[in-house]
Amino acid sequence: xxxxxxxxxxxAVVLAGGRAxxxxxxxxxxxxxxxxxLLARAIDAVMDATEVVVVGAxxxxxxxxxxxxxxxxxxGPVAALLTGRDALLHPTPWLGVxxxxxxxxxxxxxxxxxxxxxxxxxxxxVDPDGRRQLAMVLDVARLDAVRPDxxxxxxxxxxxxxxxxxxxxxxxxxxxxxxxxxWTDLRDxxx
Numbered sequence: 001x002x003x004x005x006x007x008x009x010x011x012a013v014v015l016a017g018g019r020a021x022x023x024x025x026x027x028x029x030x031x032x033x034x035x036x037x038l039l040a041r042a043i044d045a046v047m048d049a050t051e052v053v054v055v056g057a058x059x060x061x062x063x064x065x066x067x068x069x070x071x072x073x074x075x076g077p078v079a080a081l082l083t084g085r086d087a088l089l090h091p092t093p094w095l096g097v098x099x100x101x102x103x104x105x106x107x108x109x110x111x112x113x114x115x116x117x118x119x120x121x122x123x124x125x126v127d128p129d130g131r132r133q134l135a136m137v138l139d140v141a142r143l144d145a146v147r148p149d150x151x152x153x154x155x156x157x158x159x160x161x162x163x164x165x166x167x168x169x170x171x172x173x174x175x176x177x178x179x180x181x182x183w184t185d186l187r188d189x190x191x
Contacts, residue, residue, distance in 0.1 A: 010092050010094035010110070011051040011052070011091055011095055012053070012098065013081060013085060013097050014052060014053070014056075014098050015077060015098070016028065017055045017069060017074070039061065040061070042098050042103075043062070044106070045098055045106050045109065046096050046098060046110060048111070052065040053087045054067050055070050055081075055087075056100065066087055068083055071083055079156070094139065096136070097136050097138060099135070102135055102180075104178055113125065117139070120167060121165035121167060122143075123168040124136040124167045125170050125177060126172065133177050135176075136167065
Protein backbone atom coordinates (compact mmCIF):
# COMPACT_ATOMS: atom_id res chain seq x y z
CA UNK A 1 0.00 0.00 0.00
CA UNK A 2 1.37 3.42 -0.97
CA UNK A 3 0.99 6.08 1.70
CA UNK A 4 1.44 9.76 0.92
CA UNK A 5 4.59 11.04 2.63
CA UNK A 6 2.55 13.89 4.13
CA UNK A 7 0.31 11.40 5.88
CA UNK A 8 2.98 8.98 7.04
CA UNK A 9 4.08 10.94 10.10
CA UNK A 10 1.81 10.50 13.07
CA UNK A 11 2.02 10.44 16.84
CA ALA A 12 -0.12 8.12 18.93
CA VAL A 13 -2.10 7.95 22.14
CA VAL A 14 -2.88 4.57 23.69
CA LEU A 15 -5.86 4.71 26.06
CA ALA A 16 -5.10 2.36 28.97
CA GLY A 17 -6.60 4.03 32.02
CA GLY A 18 -10.15 2.74 32.31
CA ARG A 19 -11.70 0.95 35.29
CA ALA A 20 -12.16 -2.44 33.52
CA UNK A 21 -15.26 -3.11 35.61
CA UNK A 22 -16.27 -6.20 33.59
CA UNK A 23 -12.83 -7.67 34.25
CA UNK A 24 -13.20 -7.18 37.98
CA UNK A 25 -11.09 -4.03 37.98
CA UNK A 26 -7.95 -5.75 36.68
CA UNK A 27 -5.53 -3.44 34.87
CA UNK A 28 -6.30 -4.27 31.22
CA UNK A 29 -2.88 -3.10 30.07
CA UNK A 30 -1.22 -5.90 32.06
CA UNK A 31 -3.54 -8.68 30.88
CA UNK A 32 -1.65 -11.17 28.70
CA UNK A 33 -2.72 -12.70 25.41
CA UNK A 34 -0.33 -15.12 23.74
CA UNK A 35 2.45 -14.29 26.18
CA UNK A 36 2.35 -10.50 25.58
CA UNK A 37 0.49 -7.87 27.54
CA LEU A 38 -2.29 -5.92 25.88
CA LEU A 39 -0.17 -2.79 26.36
CA ALA A 40 2.81 -4.33 24.54
CA ARG A 41 0.50 -5.32 21.69
CA ALA A 42 -0.98 -1.80 21.52
CA ILE A 43 2.47 -0.21 21.43
CA ASP A 44 3.42 -2.65 18.66
CA ALA A 45 0.32 -1.57 16.72
CA VAL A 46 1.52 2.05 16.67
CA MET A 47 5.17 1.20 16.00
CA ASP A 48 5.21 3.60 13.03
CA ALA A 49 4.32 6.55 15.27
CA THR A 50 7.04 9.13 15.89
CA GLU A 51 6.00 9.38 19.54
CA VAL A 52 3.65 7.37 21.80
CA VAL A 53 1.81 8.55 24.89
CA VAL A 54 0.10 5.96 27.08
CA VAL A 55 -2.74 7.27 29.21
CA GLY A 56 -2.65 4.91 32.17
CA ALA A 57 -0.47 3.57 34.95
CA UNK A 58 3.26 3.64 34.29
CA UNK A 59 4.83 0.21 33.73
CA UNK A 60 8.05 -0.95 32.09
CA UNK A 61 7.82 -1.13 28.29
CA UNK A 62 10.10 -2.38 25.52
CA UNK A 63 9.78 0.88 23.58
CA UNK A 64 10.19 4.32 25.16
CA UNK A 65 6.79 5.90 25.71
CA UNK A 66 5.44 8.76 27.81
CA UNK A 67 2.95 7.87 30.52
CA UNK A 68 0.31 10.22 31.82
CA UNK A 69 -3.00 9.97 33.70
CA UNK A 70 -6.12 11.67 32.44
CA UNK A 71 -7.40 14.66 34.28
CA UNK A 72 -9.71 14.01 35.95
CA UNK A 73 -8.69 10.39 36.50
CA UNK A 74 -11.36 8.02 35.16
CA UNK A 75 -12.80 11.04 33.33
CA GLY A 76 -13.67 8.92 30.31
CA PRO A 77 -12.24 8.50 26.83
CA VAL A 78 -12.51 12.16 25.78
CA ALA A 79 -10.58 13.33 28.85
CA ALA A 80 -8.02 10.55 28.28
CA LEU A 81 -7.64 11.32 24.57
CA LEU A 82 -7.14 15.04 25.15
CA THR A 83 -4.80 14.50 28.11
CA GLY A 84 -2.72 12.19 25.92
CA ARG A 85 -2.73 14.72 23.08
CA ASP A 86 -1.50 17.41 25.51
CA ALA A 87 1.33 15.16 26.74
CA LEU A 88 2.89 14.87 23.29
CA LEU A 89 6.30 16.50 23.22
CA HIS A 90 6.42 16.76 19.41
CA PRO A 91 2.84 16.72 18.03
CA THR A 92 2.45 15.77 14.39
CA PRO A 93 -0.44 16.76 12.08
CA TRP A 94 -2.04 13.32 12.58
CA LEU A 95 -2.81 11.53 15.84
CA GLY A 96 -3.36 7.79 16.08
CA VAL A 97 -5.67 6.73 18.89
CA UNK A 98 -5.97 3.16 20.15
CA UNK A 99 -7.71 1.51 23.09
CA UNK A 100 -5.34 -0.84 24.89
CA UNK A 101 -7.87 -3.69 24.71
CA UNK A 102 -7.82 -4.16 20.91
CA UNK A 103 -5.07 -6.77 20.48
CA UNK A 104 -5.76 -7.55 16.82
CA UNK A 105 -5.09 -4.00 15.62
CA UNK A 106 -1.63 -3.73 14.07
CA UNK A 107 0.62 -1.39 12.11
CA UNK A 108 -1.20 -2.25 8.86
CA UNK A 109 -4.46 -1.10 10.47
CA UNK A 110 -2.96 2.33 11.08
CA UNK A 111 -1.52 2.48 7.57
CA UNK A 112 -5.02 1.82 6.18
CA UNK A 113 -6.49 4.44 8.52
CA UNK A 114 -3.92 7.03 7.43
CA UNK A 115 -4.59 6.30 3.77
CA UNK A 116 -8.34 6.78 4.33
CA UNK A 117 -7.93 10.26 5.83
CA UNK A 118 -7.68 11.94 2.42
CA UNK A 119 -10.33 14.65 2.29
CA UNK A 120 -11.45 13.96 5.87
CA UNK A 121 -10.67 15.05 9.43
CA UNK A 122 -9.55 11.51 10.15
CA UNK A 123 -10.55 7.88 9.85
CA UNK A 124 -11.98 5.31 12.24
CA UNK A 125 -12.03 1.53 12.20
CA VAL A 126 -15.58 0.17 12.05
CA ASP A 127 -16.82 -3.28 12.98
CA PRO A 128 -18.95 -5.44 10.64
CA ASP A 129 -22.09 -3.68 11.97
CA GLY A 130 -20.65 -0.25 11.08
CA ARG A 131 -19.93 0.84 14.67
CA ARG A 132 -16.84 2.95 15.22
CA GLN A 133 -14.11 1.37 17.28
CA LEU A 134 -11.44 3.05 19.40
CA ALA A 135 -8.82 2.69 16.69
CA MET A 136 -8.58 5.87 14.65
CA VAL A 137 -6.45 8.62 13.18
CA LEU A 138 -7.43 12.25 13.75
CA ASP A 139 -6.31 15.57 12.29
CA VAL A 140 -4.79 17.31 15.33
CA ALA A 141 -5.76 20.82 14.17
CA ARG A 142 -9.39 19.77 13.69
CA LEU A 143 -9.40 17.94 17.03
CA ASP A 144 -8.11 21.09 18.73
CA ALA A 145 -10.80 23.16 16.97
CA VAL A 146 -13.67 21.06 18.40
CA ARG A 147 -12.08 20.46 21.78
CA PRO A 148 -14.39 21.11 24.75
CA ASP A 149 -13.17 22.99 27.80
CA UNK A 150 -11.58 21.00 30.62
CA UNK A 151 -14.74 20.65 32.70
CA UNK A 152 -16.88 19.54 29.73
CA UNK A 153 -14.41 16.72 28.92
CA UNK A 154 -15.34 14.80 32.09
CA UNK A 155 -17.58 11.85 31.15
CA UNK A 156 -18.24 13.32 27.70
CA UNK A 157 -19.22 10.54 25.29
CA UNK A 158 -16.58 10.08 22.61
CA UNK A 159 -19.23 9.95 19.88
CA UNK A 160 -20.27 13.52 20.79
CA UNK A 161 -16.73 14.81 20.25
CA UNK A 162 -16.27 12.81 17.04
CA UNK A 163 -19.65 13.91 15.65
CA UNK A 164 -18.04 17.29 14.96
CA UNK A 165 -15.42 15.69 12.69
CA UNK A 166 -15.68 14.19 9.21
CA UNK A 167 -14.25 10.70 9.67
CA UNK A 168 -13.79 8.15 6.94
CA UNK A 169 -14.86 4.65 7.88
CA UNK A 170 -12.38 1.81 7.45
CA UNK A 171 -13.86 -1.68 7.59
CA UNK A 172 -12.16 -4.01 10.05
CA UNK A 173 -10.12 -6.76 8.50
CA UNK A 174 -10.91 -10.13 10.08
CA UNK A 175 -11.20 -9.69 13.87
CA UNK A 176 -9.12 -6.52 14.34
CA UNK A 177 -12.24 -4.74 15.64
CA UNK A 178 -12.59 -7.11 18.61
CA UNK A 179 -11.79 -5.88 22.08
CA UNK A 180 -11.32 -7.40 25.51
CA UNK A 181 -14.12 -6.30 27.82
CA UNK A 182 -14.63 -9.63 29.60
CA TRP A 183 -12.63 -12.76 30.40
CA THR A 184 -14.74 -14.55 27.79
CA ASP A 185 -13.53 -12.03 25.17
CA LEU A 186 -9.94 -12.79 26.15
CA ARG A 187 -10.52 -16.56 25.92
CA ASP A 188 -12.20 -16.22 22.51
CA UNK A 189 -9.34 -14.12 21.13
CA UNK A 190 -6.81 -16.65 22.42
CA UNK A 191 -8.42 -19.51 20.48
